[in-house]
Amino acid sequence: MAQIKQVAITGGTHGNELTGVALLKHWRNHPNDVARGSFHTELHLANPKANSQCRRYLDQDLNRQFELSNLNDHSLCGYEQNRAKSLNALLGPKEDPRVDFVIDLHTTTANMGTSLIFNTDDPFVVGMAFYVQTKMPHATLFFDPIDRLEDNFLTSLGRHNGFLIEVGPVPQGLLRADVYLETKQAAEHCLDYIDAYNLGNLPDLPQSRSGYRFLEKVKLPENDMGELTAMVHPNLQDQDYQPINPGDPYFLTLSGETIPYQGDQAVYGAFINEAAYYDAHVGLSLMEKIEIKLKNAPIAG
Amino acid sequence: MAQIKQVAITGGTHGNELTGVALLKHWRNHPNDVARGSFHTELHLANPKANSQCRRYLDQDLNRQFELSNLNDHSLCGYEQNRAKSLNALLGPKEDPRVDFVIDLHTTTANMGTSLIFNTDDPFVVGMAFYVQTKMPHATLFFDPIDRLEDNFLTSLGRHNGFLIEVGPVPQGLLRADVYLETKQAAEHCLDYIDAYNLGNLPDLPQSRSGYRFLEKVKLPENDMGELTAMVHPNLQDQDYQPINPGDPYFLTLSGETIPYQGDQAVYGAFINEAAYYDAHVGLSLMEKIEIKLKNAPIAG
Numbered sequence: 001m002a003q004i005k006q007v008a009i010t011g012g013t014h015g016n017e018l019t020g021v022a023l024l025k026h027w028r029n030h031p032n033d034v035a036r037g038s039f040h041t042e043l044h045l046a047n048p049k050a051n052s053q054c055r056r057y058l059d060q061d062l063n064r065q066f067e068l069s070n071l072n073d074h075s076l077c078g079y080e081q082n083r084a085k086s087l088n089a090l091l092g093p094k095e096d097p098r099v100d101f102v103i104d105l106h107t108t109t110a111n112m113g114t115s116l117i118f119n120t121d122d123p124f125v126v127g128m129a130f131y132v133q134t135k136m137p138h139a140t141l142f143f144d145p146i147d148r149l150e151d152n153f154l155t156s157l158g159r160h161n162g163f164l165i166e167v168g169p170v171p172q173g174l175l176r177a178d179v180y181l182e183t184k185q186a187a188e189h190c191l192d193y194i195d196a197y198n199l200g201n202l203p204d205l206p207q208s209r210s211g212y213r214f215l216e217k218v219k220l221p222e223n224d225m226g227e228l229t230a231m232v233h234p235n236l237q238d239q240d241y242q243p244i245n246p247g248d249p250y251f252l253t254l255s256g257e258t259i260p261y262q263g264d265q266a267v268y269g270a271f272i273n274e275a276a277y278y279d280a281h282v283g284l285s286l287m288e289k290i291e292i293k294l295k296n297a298p299i300a301g
Numbered sequence: 302m303a304q305i306k307q308v309a310i311t312g313g314t315h316g317n318e319l320t321g322v323a324l325l326k327h328w329r330n331h332p333n334d335v336a337r338g339s340f341h342t343e344l345h346l347a348n349p350k351a352n353s354q355c356r357r358y359l360d361q362d363l364n365r366q367f368e369l370s371n372l373n374d375h376s377l378c379g380y381e382q383n384r385a386k387s388l389n390a391l392l393g394p395k396e397d398p399r400v401d402f403v404i405d406l407h408t409t410t411a412n413m414g415t416s417l418i419f420n421t422d423d424p425f426v427v428g429m430a431f432y433v434q435t436k437m438p439h440a441t442l443f444f445d446p447i448d449r450l451e452d453n454f455l456t457s458l459g460r461h462n463g464f465l466i467e468v469g470p471v472p473q474g475l476l477r478a479d480v481y482l483e484t485k486q487a488a489e490h491c492l493d494y495i496d497a498y499n500l501g502n503l504p505d506l507p508q509s510r511s512g513y514r515f516l517e518k519v520k521l522p523e524n525d526m527g528e529l530t531a532m533v534h535p536n537l538q539d540q541d542y543q544p545i546n547p548g549d550p551y552f553l554t555l556s557g558e559t560i561p562y563q564g565d566q567a568v569y570g571a572f573i574n575e576a577a578y579y580d581a582h583v584g585l586s587l588m589e590k591i592e593i594k595l596k597n598a599p600i601a602g
Contacts, residue, residue, distance in 0.1 A: 018579075025528065026555040054580060109472040171410040171472040174579040177532040177553045227326065231478040252478045254327040278319075278475040279355060 001124060003198045003300045004100045004160075007041045008091055009034065009187060011105040013063050013154050014276065015050025016172040019183050020105030026184075033184075036191050038198035039100075044090070046104070046154060047083060054173050056276055063104070066156050068094050068149040084154075091157045094149065102158040103190050105183055108168035109275040111238035114139040114182050119146050119153065120161035124197065127298035128163060130205045131193040132186055139186065140241055141211030142166070142270070143292050163190060169238075172275055197300055207294050212241060212268055212287040220283040221251055221259065229253055232273045232283050240272050241287070251283070302425060304499045304601045305401040305461075308342045309392055310335065310488060312406040314364050314455050315577065316351025317473040320484050321406030327485075334485075337492050339499035340401075345391070347405070347455060348384060355474050357577055364405070367457050369395050369450040385455075392458045395450065403459040404491050406484055409469035410576040412539040415440040415483050420447050420454065421462035425498065428599035429464060431506045432494040433487055440487065441542055442512030443467070443571070444593050464491060470539075473576055498601055508595050513542060513569055513588040521584040522552055522560065530554055533574045533584050541573050542588070552584070 009027070011020020024043045027034045034041040045051060047062050059078030070076055071088045091099040108115075116129045116139055133139050148161040155162030165186045170179045196202045221230040230251035236244065243266045244250070251259040261267075268287040271277060310328070312321020325344045328335045335342040346352060348363050360379035371377055372389045392400040409416075417430045417440055434440050449462040456463030466487045471477040497503045522531040531552035537545065544567045545551070552560040562568075569588040572578065 022529065022532075022555055030556065109475070169472075171470075171576045173473070173576045174410070174574055175529070175532045176538060176574065177535045178538065180532060180555070181535075181557070228323065228476070231323075231476045231481060234478045234482075237477060237479065254323055254481070255331065256482070273475055273477065275472045275474045 001300060004039050004194050006099045007039055007191065007194060008044055008099045008102045008158065009041060009105065010044045010046045010102060010154055012048065012051040013046040013104055014056045014061075014106060015047050015052070016054045016056050017105075017107040018173065018175050019107050019167065019170065019180050021045060021051055022175055022180060023105060023184055023187070033188060034191060036195035038195050041191065042099070044087075046087060047080065049079065056172070063154055064152045066094070066154055067152040070152070087154065088157060094157055097157060097159045099157065100159045101194065102155045102162035103187055104153070104155045104162065104164045105187065106164055106166045107170045107179060107183075108166055108271060109171055110240050110271050110273060111169045112140065112166065112240045112270060113168070114186055115142045115166040115270075116140070116186070117142040117144075117164040117166055118161070119144050119151050119156070120148065121145050121295065122160055123294055123296045124160055124298045125163065126292060126294050127197070127202070127205050128190055128193045129292070130209055130294060131202070132189045133209060134205070135189045136186060141209055141292055143211045143290065144214045165190075197298055200300065202298065205294060205297070208291050211290055211292045212270060213290045215267065215286040215288055217277070217282045218284050218286055220281045221253070222281060228281055230259060233258060236269060236284075237273060240270050241268055243267070244269055244286075302601060305340050305495050307400045308340055308402045308404065308492065308495060309345055309400045309459065310342060310404045310406065311345045311347045311455055313349065313352040314347040314405055315357045315362075315407060316348050316353070317355045317357050318408040319474065319476050320408050320468065320471065320481050322346060322352055323476055323481060324406060324485055324488070334489060335492060337496035339496050342492065343400075345388075347388060348381065350380065357473070364455055365453045367395070367455055368453040371453070388455065389458060395458055398458060398460045400458065401460045402495065403456045403463035404488055405454070405456045405463065405465045406488065407465055407467045408471045408480060408484075409467055409572060410472055411541050411572050411574060412470045413441065413467065413541045413571060414469070415487055416443045416467040416571075417441070417487070418443040418445075418465040418467055419462070420445050420452050420457070421449065422446050422596065423461055424595055424597045425461055425599045426464065427593060427595050428498070428503070428506050429491055429494045430593070431510055431595060432503070433490045434510060435506070436490045437487060442510055442593055444512045444591065445515045466491075498599055501601060503599065506595060506598070509592050512591055512593045513571065514591045516568065516587040516589055518578070518583045519585050519587055521582045522554070523582060529582055531560060534559060537570060537585075538574060541571050542569055544568070545570055545587075
């Protein structure tokens with residue numbers, strides 16, 4: 001496999017997630033923090049207009065616009081659908097990208113800590129996740145493999161399907177120092193990994209680690225008029241990546257009645273009460289716990 | 302002092318603070334929760350348009366528009382400046398209001414728990430704060446007396462300067478069940494108090510309680526271009542209503558340097574890292590700790 005020569009770090013893909021935006025500014029003023037000897041790092045504010053208005057997006061979620069068929073569909077012309085094409089020209093084109101790897105910085109209002117989200121079983125990328133987790137053992141691996149050309153995340157624009165660093169909890173529209181420092185650390189570990197990979201200096205990595213794979217989004221209960229009638233139950237609030245067993249408290253109605261989880265086997269919650277999904281009345285994502293395997297040692301050819 | 306005959310509960314004064322909005326819906330479907338024998342309760346969504354867009358406001362912060370001189374200034378014609386005049390017609394007019402008392406429901410992204418905010422030393426209102434605190438001992442009293450006609454809060458529209466219930470932490474744009482239940486409980490205790498006051502059934506109340514009074518807002522450090530260069534320090538984050546002593550860590554620059562608090566005496570923080578104030582780069586409010594006295598027993602005449 002070829003060496004990594006060009007890495008893009010992107011932030012502000014969601015305009016009200018300010019941590020990545022602030023880190024880009026910091027790194028522009030302190031380029032040594034992201035400079036490594038064996039490759040070049042470029043920094044991009046992904047959605048400046050949404051960021052200037054401190055909104056997640058103007059027309060569409062930018063981080064759902066990068067499927068190849070959508071990038072090539074010029075009838076899709078909302079603000080973010082156009083911006084995705086512009087980023088594809090800047091970093092891609094997706095079929096044969098200029099940039100080797102994209103690291104995209106996100107935050108969540110959910111109590112998820114540091115999640116390393118990657119959508120490929122490419123040993124180079126799995127190895128990155130395992131490497132960062134050895135440096136930050138509290139980080140959670142969030143793995144949802146999909147063909148890169150069908151992937152709709154910004155991270156799929158690079159030659160390798162990339163890496164999304166998601167840290168929380170932090171409200172939208174502000175910086176928390178703990179979340180900022182955690183995101184900075186995780187991103188800089190990724191760069192260290194890429195440098196070590198290029199130089200053939202990678203440490204031994206584990207062969208397998210636990211992680212979580214997305215199953216489905218769960219909507220909160222609504223009435224006939226589409227209004228919310230219940231909230232995430234207090235016992236479930238903030239319990240991201242913890243098991244939800246059949247019969248466990250799941251929702252609490254506005255009148256105070258508990259609705260239990262009706263599934264027939266344990267699942268795990270993530271993005272519990274994420275503000276960004278609340279307009280669609282999505283209360284949480286259900287995840288399954290999995291073992292993620294490093295198929296081969298990641299070695300640059 | 303006259304009995305209280307007409308009470309308004311308002312929510313959604315800030316359109317992205319959904320707790321009050323959900324409680325209004327709940328109470329409309331369960332009117333007995335807010336019905337008391339000795340007065341009438343009315344429920345009002347204060348800023349439906351901002352709420353429908355899940356924004357704090359469209360043009361101006363609605364909860365700063367109720368100073369009498371501004372209500373009477375028809376050159377002030379932003380969306381919320383007009384809406385304030387409409388609410389003044391509905392609940393007031395401020396000089397001689399139809400409504401006796403306004404309870405306004407708010408949330409904060411800061412770790413402030415339940416704050417009972419009132420801007421008058423009127424024994425009826427101070428008594429309400431003390432009463433609610435006897436029922437909810439963890440609640441904090443937030444006291445900032447000002448002449449009612451000069452007060453710019455929605456709560457100042459009633460005959461008595463009213464009561465603002467502020468609960469957090471909760472991100473903007475979602476419901477947390479704990480915050481919802483806490484807000485519901487505090488508001489319903491207020492109604493119980495008013496009913497007991499009207500009926501001459503008030504329990505003995507303390508003569509004095511500790512509380513906090515606003516001193517000043519503190520901006521985060523900026524560079525010459527007006528960009529943030531520092532964040533609230535991790536040691537200060539979430540420490541609302543705790544003392545800040547001279548030399549304590551105050552801010553953390555984006556490069557990781559600690560800036561200490563430079564004041565010469567202890568103060569207390571509130572609204573620490575409140576998302577709503579972040580566009581103005583306000584990092585926190587400084588408060589002084591005070592004793593609040595109940596001058597006379599609140600007795601209806």
